[in-house]
Amino acid sequence: MGSNLYKFNDISLVGDKYLRDKFDKSQPVLIKIHFGESDNNSALFPKDILPVTAWLKSEGFDIILSDTPVAYPSKRNTVEGYEKVAMDRGYGELGQIKIVDDYLPVEIAGNTYEVGRDYIESKNVLVITHVKGDSCSGFCGAIKNWGMGGLSKDSKNFIHDGGSPLVNEECIGCGICSSLCPEDAISLDSGVAVIDYDKCLGCSLCVMNCPYGAMESKSGVYFDELLAQGAAAVINSMKGTQIYINIINRVTNNCDCYVNSGDIIADDVGVLVGDNPVAIDYATVDLINEKSGSSIFEDTHSK
DSSP, X not given: OOTTEEEESSGGGHIIIIITTOSOTTSOEEEEOOOOOTTOSSSOOHHHHHHHHHHHHHTTOOEEEEEXXXXXXXXXXXXXXXXXXXXXXXXXXXXXXXXXXOEEEEEETTEEEEEEHHHHHOSEEEEEXXXXXXXXXXXESHHHHHHTTTBOHHHXXXXXXXXXXXXOTTOOOOOHHHHHOTTOOEEEETTEEEEOTTTOOOOOHHHHHOTXXXXXXXXXXXXXXXXXXXXXXXXHHOOSEEEEEEEESSEESSOTTSSSOOOEEEOOOEEEEESOHHHHHHHHHHHHHHHHTSOXXXXXXXX
């Protein structure tokens, strides 16, 4: 690993081997985590991160576990509903649960993103991410944990809507877009692609792969760039220490926002720890691909 990245086979080693002296002991540690959809059996459970939270508590830190409400229909789309999901999954035993729903505007690349105030103002932030695939981004790591999970519903919707396609007069009805769409949101009518925006997630896969330039995204850039902008809005505005843990176990086809995240698509690798979210995500993908002997996320999601 690079000078600021460390790999562990056992998460119980992360505290003594990496976290010591990283945080301000006068302040609590805010843990940014995706608690998982109700009844999801592949998302992280409290036992997966218990060695880290127990170590922090032994060092005298108070623990706050946090995420933001989702934008789609779910028990997790309100503060109260999401708190109940987190408690039902057992996270209340690890520390205080706080679903952030107070935001500050941050401008990136001419777009304004609403960033959770707690993430901006906290002095100690530990981002724990369950690595998996995703039909929109191809790969879910630390960047997506912030680029979606650190933002308001309006900003989440802006990213998804901004990545969705517009069809222009160059369309010849070749059907490539329809064959690639993970949500079956594209059909052909009279030899022209037609988008069902009620189904479309805005992944931009059709825009990226149209050989005739017949599609463009509503925002003018791909979903992936908007996601990166959202993550940058959070990361660049934070005032405290940021540490990242990527847990590369139970790597599923899709994200933990589903009740069923799909099949396991990669072998367990272990845990990566570092202070740079881009570096840790790059290294995570490299380790998975090296162990599998293929480009897992590209093969699964064409991204």
